[in-house]
Amino acid sequence: MTRKLTMAQAVSEAIAQEMSRDPEVFVMGEDVGKYGGIFSATSGLLDKFGKDRIMDTPISETAFIGAGIGAAADGMRPIVELMFVDFFGVCMDMIYNHMAKNIYMAGGNIRLPMVLMAGIGGGYNDAAQHSQCLYATFAHMPGMKVVVPSNAYDAKGLMMQAIRDDNPVVFLFHKGIMGLSWMSYFEGSTNEVPEAPYTIPFGEARIVREGADVTIVTLSQMVQKAVLAAEELAAAGISVEIVDLRTVVPLDKDTILRSVRKTGRLLIADEDYLSYGLSGEIAAVIAENLDSVALKAPIRRLAVPDVPIPFSRPLEQFVIPQVSAIVAAARALVAAPQPAISLEETHA
Amino acid sequence: MTPSNAQLLWMYQTMVEIRDYEETMAKVYLEGKLPPNVQKGLAFDIGAGPVPGEMHLAAGQEPVAVGVCAHLRIDDTVVGAHRPHHFAIAKGVPLNEMTAEMFGKDTGLGRGKGGHMHLFDPAHKFSCSGIVGASMPPACGAALAAKKRGTDAVAVAFFGEGATNQGAFHESMNLAALWKLPVIFVCEDNKYAISVEKSVSTSIEWNSDRAVAYGMPGIGVAENDAVAVFKAAATAVARARSGAGPTLIEVKTDRYLGHFQGDPETYRPKGETATLRKNDPIPRLGAQLRELGLLDDDADKALRKAARDRVAAAYDFARKSPYPKPEDALLHVFI
Known part of the structure; x- marks a missing residue:
């Protein structure tokens, strides 16, 4: 059976089902208990599992993340919330x-x-x-x-x-797709979710469309923006393929390459910082495979x-790529091959 | 609680073994690092020889390790710091694999990926970290796991007095006291954070006084003495096992060698080390054992030879072990 869930509901349901299945799983972090997580990722879990397994912590991230490491090394499966990645x-x-x-450093022995x-x-003016x-910062290390x-x-x-993974996993949810009652969100992120437990393997990107x-390689909230952009572009006769990376480490290079080989045009739509980051990495994947990828236009990055x-709203809207910027960049890509234009121009 | 005869003998023998281990390492470490076998103009080459990299030795600090670990079981966790050998040996980490790790060999605890500051032995629940103050949060986590599982296992975090001005110390103290975690925080005050004296870095004389701010007992051990540490740890470990919560212990101990090998030690008053060595805790405990009739010259000689043989065998094992294949560097980022 499936029903429509917000992403926040889906996250907390996953945690609840794993906690029911495995007594070694527990949650700790700031405001994960009564509050249910500032972004509702642990909503309802305190009532189900009690305060020994849904643990509010002091504002001591070094201590409780370190404690998560110690508990995990001892065989438990802590889920530790760092409220804002910042x-x-x-x-x-x-x-x-x-x-x-x-x-x-343990040579794989732990x-x-x-x-x-x-x-x-x-996207909601929190400065x-x-x-x-910052996903690329974690992925870099x-x-x-x-x-x-x-x-x-x-x-x-x-x-x-x-x-269920025996390795450390950094799980980053975009606030603007959690489906919170106090922040506007992209409704495409709320979708049908099976009630029964299931897993999705890491390192498998999803072809959204x-x-x-044009291939748009993207992730997180930007996927929802890309979907809206693709609809607008379709009306203008431009057929867009959207690759949702889903995991940055491991990175599904094969799916990226397969898609770009097909379309010959790549737009990377990213909400992280431009330089030394995810968009450069994806571009490098293509650059290193130019013997098997025939680009019809230079790669573009947003x-x-x-x-x-x-x-300030106009300032924030300018620096975070919007649907209109994706549309403009895709249009420019489909036009005759040309040298890359500057970011300022793509945002205009 | 006073130590039993068996515990006294174990502490003595283990201190002898630690000292032999550290003094052997001090010699082996210098192999290939000194003129004329190094680049012209260098006094020392840290990256040369069979044991490259930094080397922090604990000669003189043995009482802290044995006085605490005498109370521990194999299912208790120890998290050490950047100067970890005495803790590892006292916790039962096998010498062969530990030494091979310091030589960067494939037979090492971490297959040569960790080195001497990063020893991981899950079978003996031992780990350590090269970051000052970093032993405490993971020790809280091991204690939390024990508490959640309803066992009476405890966790010990060892750290130096230089670590007590790190946020990790204060955050962990609060968390452990708040959650009544079965953890013992053991501070080794060897007077120097590398070169900076405690009086220059720390607003109070005894870190153990800081315990009161977190609602836990603090015990100061003024003597670098195994039995004194044993007694303090007895109270702390019993308190942790009973579910009553954490304790902070600070021991005034002595570091006989440099912060790392090759340290010019210009910050020490002249003759300080020689003075410290006159109060060596190993012969002092030996004398106590003799008074109790637990040791005589022959037994001491035999015990020292046995320790020396075990240490020599470990260094031999390490030397003869193969290096990992270079491309093995690509393994074990994930399991």
């Missing part, structure tokens, strides 16, 4: 020097089945310290699987997979143009 700065040592590296989940993304995506779902169905299956003219996320 807060990683106060506890990054535990994340990248310990959670990410311990398995490697397991570290831990999920670190956090809210990402902007520079509460609006970043070896030792963390990085999961970035775009919709409720995927979120449930990917969360169940994350909990098949098309012939991303936050290397500035912190500004507060």
